Amino acid sequence: MQLNEFLILAAFLFCTGAYGVLARRNGVLVLMSIELMLNAVNINLVAFSAFTKNVSGQIFALFIITIAAAEVGVGLAIVLLIYRNLHSPDLDEVDQLKG
Numbered sequence: 001m002q003l004n005e006f007l008i009l010a011a012f013l014f015c016t017g018a019y020g021v022l023a024r025r026n027g028v029l030v031l032m033s034i035e036l037m038l039n040a041v042n043i044n045l046v047a048f049s050a051f052t053k054n055v056s057g058q059i060f061a062l063f064i065i066t067i068a069a070a071e072v073g074v075g076l077a078i079v080l081l082i083y084r085n086l087h088s089p090d091l092d093e094v095d096q097l098k099g
Contacts, residue, residue, distance in 0.1 A: 003047055003048075003051050006043055006044070006047035007044065007047065009043060010040040010041075010043040010044045010047070011040070013036050013037070013039060013040035013043065014036070014037050014040035014041070016033075016036055017033045017034065017035075017036030017037035017040065018033075018037065019033075020032065020033025020036065021033045021034060021037070025090050025091050025092050026089050026090065026091070027075075027078070027079035027082060027083075027089045027090075027091050028076075028079055028089060030091065031071075031072065031075045031076065031079065034071070034075075035068060035072070038064055038067075038068045041064060042061040042064055042065065045057040045058070045060050045061045045064070046058055046061050049061075082094060082097070085097060
């Protein structure tokens with residue numbers, strides 16, 4: 001497979017994730033969209049790593065995967081606290097929590 005095919009797939013995933021972050025109101029869907037964007041970056045890193053026969057892109061992809069796992073843990077905790085206080089995961093209502 002050519003490098004262009006991987007880059008097109010990664011661009012499609014990144015654009016889909018960016019649209020999800022900007023258009024969605026549900027906190028869980030926003031987190032899923034951020035994960036899509038991070039996976040697109042991982043595809044780019046691994047594709048360029050394989051193209052240049054260098055391992056550094058794959059190592060950076062592993063770091064991004066671990067950071068994404070931590071982000072999911074913290075993000076889901078925040079979404080659960082918002083749901084507990086507002087009884088809705090809608091992110092437009094978060095400004096009501098100002099003290």
